[in-house]
Amino acid sequence: MTSPVGLHRVLAPRGVLPQAADRLDSRPEIGPDEVRVRVERLNLDAASFRQLATKHAGDGESVRAEVLAIIEARGKMHNPVTGSGGMLIGTVDEVGPESSLGLKPGDRVATLVSLTLTPLKITDGLRSWDGLSEQVPCDGHAILFGRSIAAVLPDDLPAELALAVFDVCGAPALTDRVVRRYGHPTVAVIGGAGKSGCLSLAAARRAGARTVGVVPTTAERDLLSKAGLANAVALADARDPVALSRAVTEALGGPADVTVVCVDVPGCEHGAILSTADGGTVIFFSMATSFPAAALGAEGLAADVTMLIGNGYAPGHADFALDLLRGVPAVRDLFAARLAAD
The missing domain is CATH 3.40.50.720 (NAD(P)-binding Rossmann-like Domain)
Incomplete structure (x- = not known):
């Protein structure tokens, strides 16, 4: 049975909400009220990116490697130092029959909830990202819960611009x-x-x-x-x-x-x-x-x-x-x- 706030995706420790979890289940199969998004870009929050860039003295390769390691280890982008993550844009792949988010397959969306509570799987090794900016082109999938929030990207703005605005709205x-x-x-x-x-x-x-x-x-x-x-x-x-x-x-x-x-x-x-x-x-x-x-x-x-x-x-x-x-x-x-x- 799925939980509208994502409790069923928490692997460790049990009983906490997804944001507080150490690890989330990022498998692609969705529950009846979930939505799977094909991810095309992450937007790391400013505090998290600054901490990573400072730690690695601006070495983009090292920043990229650590972001990838965090996602692989935790099933989400949740910087363990700053406690923050960011958000993402992508295209809706599949919508559960009981989802109340008003989304349909093919919608290009930005998530309006933090990456620290969003199950995330990266499949391209972040090979298109140089590690030198907050915006991270990538391929993979993310899962939205019954009580997640997402916005369909506006037609009159570039996706990167809309993502930057939604990140701080x-x-x-x-x-x-x-x-x-x-x-x-x-x-x-x-x-x-x-x-x-x-x-x-x-x-x-x-x-x-x-x-x-x-x-x-x-x-x-x-x-x-x-x-x-x-x-x-x-x-x-x-x-x-x-x-x-x-x-x-x-x-x-x-x-x-x-x-x-x-x-x-x-x-x-x-x-x-x-x-x-x-x-x-x-x-x-x-x-x-x-x-x-x-x-x-x-x-x-x-x-x-x-x-x-x-x-x-x-x-x-x-x-x-x-x-x-x-x-x-x-x-x-x-x-x-x-x-x-x-």
Whole structure:
């Protein structure tokens, strides 16, 4: 009997959900409510790819070998260091008669759930990937459960672009929700020139916020300033709490009502908290976030802030992100530039 949340695919340890499992069953045969997808591309999340690239000093062959080894050992792409994975695109092969996902064979789809809980089998050894970018061309199959989420790829966007947007579509949706609760707040987006960062900036401004995008390099500062997505652009290392807080305060005339963390490096929790006004909200969208560092840091700073962990899902999040991409040319330009650089 199959479980809509995939319990029947957990090999070890028994009794946990697929995301927490050490190994999943990635056999191609599907249950009555499952869907099998022929995989054509993975999108590794930024924190996971950065960790692997750093570990192997940018050696693409070594990165490729480790990603393949992780998938083969675990039956899914679940980085054991960062605890994160990414998502994928592919074509629906087979749909179980009891599936409620609304998919049919031949649909080109992007999964909107993490690779850390998606049974995955790679059959081509990742031979078409050089290990130097987050997007991984490949061949293989993946399994979606009864409660998985997937979106049919839009006809008007390149698949690689749509995949990059879907990978971070939870960030702008939650940013929009939080900003609208405040009315017209000030918002700081840490990592504002990145994928989730530029979408979050666009969402915040559309919702009526006054914004600052914080970036670590002059090149990203110039890029984000040219894009015009933020009211101000500040330069600071997010791992330096005092420097980050000073940059945000100077740009906004005080700490932010809402701070959105979209960077892919660890150690940014304290700076984000210090940059946020009492009664404000910090949204952590980075897989590099440490919950103990955030919780204990806020306690140690006597900071009266609400801290949210972006879970990557909100109703309508995929359509919301695509609407921003289509409606805000600067967002699409930043995505295109990042994809070209990769």
